[in-house]
Amino acid sequence: MGNDQKISLHAPANESYTRKAGLLPEPVSLESYRSQAFYELERDRVFGRSWLTLAREEELPEPGDYLVRDIEVLGASVIVARGRDGTIRSFHNVCSHRANQVAWERSGNATRLVCRYHNWTYRTDGRLIGVPDEASFERLDKAKCGLTPIATEVWEGFIFVNLERNPSVRLEEFLGGMGDYLKGIQYKYADNPITIEAHLDCNWKVACDAFSEAYHIPAIHANTIGKTFSSQDNKFAHILGANFFGPHRSAALYGNPDYIPGEEAHVERLAYSAIDSANVVAAGSREEMADYLAHPAVNHPKAREWVHDVHAIFPNLHIDTGQGGFYTHHFWPTSVNTTRYEVRFYMAHALDARARFQQEAYLARVMEVLLEDLSNVKRTQRGIDSGGKDYMVLQENEVMIRHSVHHVERWARAQTVQEALA
16 A cells, blocks of 8 residues: 555654654644544444454354354444354344344354244355245245355454445455554464453544553553653653554554562562563563564564554554553444443463462553543543534654544545545
8 A cells, every 4th residue: 555654663753753654743623523423424434444353263263153243333233153164254143034133142153043033044154044934935035045244354363344245445455564564473362362341431532542642651540550651761651663554553652671569569569570571560471472572563673661562453453462462452433422442351371370360460450550541531522522622732652643533534535445545
């Protein structure tokens, strides 16, 4: 894609991430965060035309495994299933008879899916194979009455769908340089996620923005991770650098390499003493993560003062690569000012008490931090909705927010996906 732009990490202090992204340091309109009309454009032109990540292939390890995912902004319920041939396919969760939902459970394993309304029966490859009292249907063509397929592709273990009937671009073109940049990362422990879901009173971009910059950390997270993401040398948690690939983006975040828990932090000190995970309590040790950490996109500068990366795949997925593993954030719009937020932390199966303690300490710290972030998004949305301000003023280290809004607005204006990606 012609507009992929890669910024070298460890950029000189006078080098502007904003300008390298092809943008200007101007105020950013808040209208896309509160306008019902814009939300409807997002529904149709952003989420309705983008490739969206629904799961990882490890969630469907066996033939017949299936799961159901909701995409509320599009009013869609999606069945993702691994067929007997091993292929992963997706379908609208809608029966061809009277449009009842076929799958009621959120996941399972089955050789066939049965609509409980009238027992119409489908294979996990979508074919209609059973119709009670079939003789009473005049001109019924079962070959044309299978589950409605949804375009599905798998990239690096992530399952993507596109709800356009005929997607404008393949997933490879949609990802562009970001796909090349992240290719080959060893996503450790992808079969063992810890999933947290929250329903938030804010626009989806407000939630996304909260996890797109570190400028807020010394303030909101002063008593939790403030001292691990900042130091006397970097008081405001300046990022180590940023990369931009069309509508996608990535940033490397600073971590204080000299942080030591205080004497009063007994549990945290014990967790640190049990592992070698640099400057933060993590889910895995450096030894366990050596191959993963060697990937060029994981800690791109290979800096001692690195804590984790935020890789944002347009429009609503973050893949974060940290010292002890990876985790993902999904920001699903449910209305103009409400969001379903999902975060998944992937970690090893704890085989002994030491590993279990390390993971529990990690999750306890993570939950504290998440609550600090998520408790603030409602206040942000209230301020936006009040009309008291029409713009937000962003600094260099909030460049991922500026880039996100620019491309959401670009896609909302564009008549075609090709125009949006140009």
